[in-house]
Amino acid sequence: MSELIKDGRRLDGRKLDELREIEAKAGVIKRADGSGYFRLGNTIAVAAVYGPRELHPKHLVDPVKAYVKYRYNMAPFSTTERVKPGPSRRSTEISKVIKEAISSVLFLEEYPKTGIEVFIEVLQADASTRCVGLNAASIALADAGIPMRDLIVSCSAGKIDGKVVLDIAGEEDFEGEVDLPIAYVPRENKIYLLQMDGIISQEDFRKAIEMATKGCEIIYEKQKEAIKRKYEAFEEGVKK
Amino acid sequence: MITEIDMEYVKSMIKEGKRIDGREFEEFRNLKIESGFVKNAEGSALVTLGETQVLVGVKIELGEPFPDTPNEGVLMVNSELGPIASPDFESGPPNEQSVELARVVDRGIRESKCMNMEKLCIEPGEKVWMVCIDIHVLNDDGNLIDASSIGAIAAILNTKMPKLNEDGTINRENREEKLEISQIPVACTLHKIEGELILDPDLKEESAVEGRLTVTTIDGQLCAMQKGGICGFTPEEVYKAIDISLKKGSELRKKLE
Numbered sequence: 166m167s168e169l170i171k172d173g174r175r176l177d178g179r180k181l182d183e184l185r186e187i188e189a190k191a192g193v194i195k196r197a198d199g200s201g202y203f204r205l206g207n208t209i210a211v212a213a214v215y216g217p218r219e220l221h222p223k224h225l226v227d228p229v230k231a232y233v234k235y236r237y238n239m240a241p242f243s244t245t246e247r248v249k250p251g252p253s254r255r256s257t258e259i260s261k262v263i264k265e266a267i268s269s270v271l272f273l274e275e276y277p278k279t280g281i282e283v284f285i286e287v288l289q290a291d292a293s294t295r296c297v298g299l300n301a302a303s304i305a306l307a308d309a310g311i312p313m314r315d316l317i318v319s320c321s322a323g324k325i326d327g328k329v330v331l332d333i334a335g336e337e338d339f340e341g342e343v344d345l346p347i348a349y350v351p352r353e354n355k356i357y358l359l360q361m362d363g364i365i366s367q368e369d370f371r372k373a374i375e376m377a378t379k380g381c382e383i384i385y386e387k388q389k390e391a392i393k394r395k396y397e398a399f400e401e402g403v404k405k
Numbered sequence: 406m407i408t409e410i411d412m413e414y415v416k417s418m419i420k421e422g423k424r425i426d427g428r429e430f431e432e433f434r435n436l437k438i439e440s441g442f443v444k445n446a447e448g449s450a451l452v453t454l455g456e457t458q459v460l461v462g463v464k465i466e467l468g469e470p471f472p473d474t475p476n477e478g479v480l481m482v483n484s485e486l487g488p489i490a491s492p493d494f495e496s497g498p499p500n501e502q503s504v505e506l507a508r509v510v511d512r513g514i515r516e517s518k519c520m521n522m523e524k525l526c527i528e529p530g531e532k533v534w535m536v537c538i539d540i541h542v543l544n545d546d547g548n549l550i551d552a553s554s555i556g557a558i559a560a561i562l563n564t565k566m567p568k569l570n571e572d573g574t575i576n577r578e579n580r581e582e583k584l585e586i587s588q589i590p591v592a593c594t595l596h597k598i599e600g601e602l603i604l605d606p607d608l609k610e611e612s613a614v615e616g617r618l619t620v621t622t623i624d625g626q627l628c629a630m631q632k633g634g635i636c637g638f639t640p641e642e643v644y645k646a647i648d649i650s651l652k653k654g655s656e657l658r659k660k661l662e
Contacts, residue, residue, distance in 0.1 A: 254499075258508050261501040262633065269635045345630075355637030359618065361630035362516040367647060370627055374640050 169325045169337055176337070177206075181330045184320065184380050189300070189391035191308040199309020201391070203301035205320075206334050207291035212301035213284050214309040220280030231276035235264035235283045237298055243290040259295050266319075266348045266357040267302060272312040281311060292338040293321045296346050299358070300384060307392050314350065316388050317357060318381040321346040322373035324365055329372040331380045345373050349381040407612045415613040419599045425609060431649055433605040436660065438555065440563040447580065448564025452556040455607055456546035461538060461556035463564045465584075467575055468535040470526065478525020478533040482511035484540035484553065491545040505633065507540065509550055509592070510557050512629040513621035514538075517590035520561070524585065527569065536561070536584070547607040550619050554592035559661055562586055590628055591657045593650035594619040597636055602646055604653060618643065620650035624658075627651075 169176060179185070185206030194200035197213035204210075217231050225232050237260045239248045252260075267283060283305065285298040296319035303317045323333040324343035333341050343363030347356050356374075365373070418425050428434070434455030443449040448463035468479055484507040486494045499507070514520070525534040538560065540553045565580035595602040596614040606614060616634035620627060627647060632638065638646070 254504050254508065257501050257504045261505055262631075265633060265635055269637060350637060353637060355639055356632070356643060357637045359630055359632035359638070359643065361627065362512050364516065364518070364623070364626050364628045366626055367644075367651070370647065371640075371644065374643065378640065 169340060170328055170330075175325075175330065177335060181328060182376055182379070184332045184383060185334055187384060187387045189304060189387045191304050191392045191395040197305070197309070199305045199307070199311070201301040201304025201308060203297050203304065205293060205297050205300075205332065207289060208287070208293055208297045208334075209289040210285055210287045210294065210298040210301045212286075212298065212305040214281065214302070214305040214311065215284075216281040216309075217276040217279035217311070218282070220278070225280070226278050229277050230273035231271070231279045231281050233264050233268045233271065233273070233281050233283065235260050235267065235285075235302075237263060237285045237287070237295065239287045239290060239294065243287050262358050262360065263295060263299050263302070263348075266299065266317060267306070269357050270314045270317045270350060271306070272314070275312055292334045293332065293346065296320050296348075299348055300388060304388050304391055307388075308395065315352040316385060317348050317350055318385045318388065319346065319348040319358065320377055320380040320384055322377040322380070324363065324369060324373070329369050329376060331376045343369075343373070345370075345377065347374070347377045347381070349378050351382055351385050354378075407609055411609045412613045415610050416599050419601050419603070419613070424603065426607070430601060430603045431653065433653070433657075434607070436555070436657075438559050438660065440559055446560075447567065447577075448560045448562070448584065450556050450559035450563055452552050452559065454548060454552045454555075454605065456544060457548060457552050457607075458543040459549065459552045459556045460541045460543055461553065461560040462541065463560045464537045464539070465564070465567055465575075466535045466537060467527075468533060470530060470533045474522070475530035476526050477522035478520075479535040480511070480515055480520065480522070480538070481535065482507045482514070482538045482540070482557065484510070484542070486542050486545070486549075490542040494545070505631075506549055506553060509619055509629070509631045510538075510540065510554050512631070513554055513590045513592050514557060514561070517588045517621070517623045517628040519558075519586050519588035519590055519623070521585055521587070532573075534566070536564075545608065547609075547611040548594065548605045550594050551592055551605060554590075554621065555657065555661070558589055558591065562589070562661065588623045589658045589661050590621050590623050591654040591661070592619050592621040592629075593653045593657070595646040595649060597634075597638070597642075602642065602649065604649070618646045620647055620654075622651050622654035624655070625651065
């Protein structure tokens with residue numbers, strides 16, 4: 166096994182508690198009611214939101230609140246080995262946990278009998294695809310003007326070479342010991358998505374959660390900037 | 406049939422610090438494990454947790470390894486929430502509840518590294534033993550994740566390996582050698598109702614659950630987690646859930662040993 170940490174730096178030069186480069190944009194898909202783009206290093210995802218609109222199939226209609234339909238999908242060319250198109254067991258599970266996380270921040274009771282549909286496409290994958298997808302979706306929901314309790318933010322922590330680190334990427338994803346993606350709502354200090362695999366002590370787990378929530382705070386600011394930027398651009402256009 | 410009235414009743418009891426069947430918050434229902442229930446399976450266990458009943462079977466097959474792990478055997482976990490177990494289940498391809506159940510049990514076993522996957526390799530890149538764990542829910546009265554996880558580990562602890570014939574085919578007669586298991590991962594799911602964390606809800610209590618957190622533990626350490634449901638957990642609640650799971654996990658492990 167190769168060394169993943171040398172002199173306190175990781176293979177890509179990051180410190181242990183450093184996120185990869187972040188790029189966030191709102192309003193990237195014009196036909197959608199709201200959309201978002203999020204990039205974390207080499208992982209790129211776009212999300213589109215349609216609705217609230219009439220929901221199909223009809224048996225999913227809830228008379229007291231909106232139903233969130235969610236699809237997480239990886240583009241076949243997003244990884245080294247081609248991903249077989251269509252839903253897999255992995256994507257079904259990820260869609261389920263992200264759908265639950267998103268449902269928790271929306272005021273669904275405002276839109277009874279409708280569907281709010283969120284679609285995420287992972288265009289390029291280099292670990293943390295569910296986190297990047299969720300961050301894009303969060304921007305897209307705000308962009309669509311759907312009332313939210315707060316933006317929901319996601320990032321992962323993990324353990325490599327026996328050390329707790331933020332935002333696992335590249336080699337670390339294959340050789341690392343633990344992966345812990347979370348979704349977090351900063352204003353409430355609550356975790357809405359949490360998955361973990363790998364052996365970890367209670368002490369290291371706490372460290373990882375603290376690191377991941379701090380990472381989320383940084384991403385939170387970038388998401389807000391992205392949404393504001395869209396409206397600033399719009400305002401400037403009006404002035405001209 | 407579970408009604409709104411049942412749900413409100415569960416919540417009002419929890420608020421008073423009680424449960425509808427008189428249990429403590431961290432108390433499991435009566436647990437019975439019958440290992441070796443199915444003779445034709447290489448390993449099996451019937452788990453009865455209160456009224457919830459899950460039968461887990463292990464079949465050992467010959468197969469090809471995955472290209473990225475040519476020196477390792479294959480572990481597969483599948484779950485069947487068939488219409489026999491609940492009026493809410495339908496036949497057909499697995500739905501998301503069923504996929505999540507199987508994957509949570511799978512991660513608990515896989516990440517605990519309780520099986521030496523390299524020992525299951527026969528010819529690198531060509532031929533390996535495949536451990537196929539099938540979770541068959543017979544009656545759903547709540548807490549399927551914990552019941553299935555206990556069933557899965559009990560079934561693999563009960564597994565006896567088939568032999569290889571000289572012509573490379575499988576010989577399932579006179580199985581003697583046990584499948585080597587070095588750890589006993591146990592999943593405990595904490596369910597949040599009215600801000601309290603409870604273990605092992607039955608179906609009525611489950612209807613009032615706002616969120617859940619499954620923590621799979623091995624001796625003193627965590628190996629897998631999964632949050633489900635709509636409501637959030639503060640970091641402190643997560644840490645508390647871990648404490649409870651570690652404690653309960655070691656109690657359950659004694660029943661499995």
